[in-house]
Amino acid sequence: MKATGIIRRIDDLGRLVFPIEIRRTLGIEEGDKMEIYVTDNKIVCKKYVPAMGQATTSIVRPLDALGRTVIPMELRKMLSLPLKAAMQIFVEGDAIVLKEYEEKCVFCGSSADLMDFKNKRICAVCKEQLSKL
Ligand SMILES: [Zn+2]
Numbered sequence: 365m366k367a368t369g370i371i372r373r374i375d376d377l378g379r380l381v382f383p384i385e386i387r388r389t390l391g392i393e394e395g396d397k398m399e400i401y402v403t404d405n406k407i408v409c410k411k412y413v414p415a416m417g418q419a420t421t422s423i424v425r426p427l428d429a430l431g432r433t434v435i436p437m438e439l440r441k442m443l444s445l446p447l448k449a450a451m452q453i454f455v456e457g458d459a460i461v462l463k464e465y466e467e468k469c470v471f472c473g474s475s476a477d478l479m480d481f482k483n484k485r486i487c488a489v490c491k492e493q494l495s496k497l
Contacts, residue, residue, distance in 0.1 A: 367483060370453045371465050378440065379432040380451060382409070382460055387431055390458055397424050398433045402442050407435060407451075407462040435462070 374380050382392065390411065392398070397412040401422035412424050423436045440449070445464055452465040468475045469487035477488035486494075 365454045365456045365461060368453050368455060371450050372453060374435055374440070374445070374447075374449050374451060375432075376448070378434045378437060379428075380435050380462070381430060381432045382427070383453065384431060386453065386455060386460055387427075389455070390460070392427060394427060394429050394431070396427050398427055399424050400433070400436060400439060402439050405443060405463070407439055407443065408456075409433065409460040409462065410458060 368383070368386065370383050370386075372380055372383070387393070392411050399410045399412040399422045401408055423439065425433045425436065427433050443464065450465040450467070451462040454461040454463065466485060467478065468485060469478060469490055470484045471490040472487060474487040474489065478485045479488070479491065480486075481491065
């Protein structure tokens, strides 16, 4: 799974803008339908290709002119995403993978002095403690 370093918020209406660079790379255009499903605490969005069939648990939603798709409420509920959740965007093969971007340390829950460590958020205090192990 390739981290793109891009973080986007889901808006009031549950829509998320897929970054243009990623849409270009994956050949996703206005009017395309996106197949969306949840796996492993992540939301996976793929260009829907009817011939390939659809996973039974996925939901198909169109991409609008601004490159947005509504992330279905059912899926947001499954992941207990808050309103306007910040999502970290990854690319995995031909799929766009969304993970909630939490502004807190994975170890202590602090939101001060955060940095990225192996795709997790960690605070300066915990980093200091880890370095002494
Ligand atoms: Zn911490």
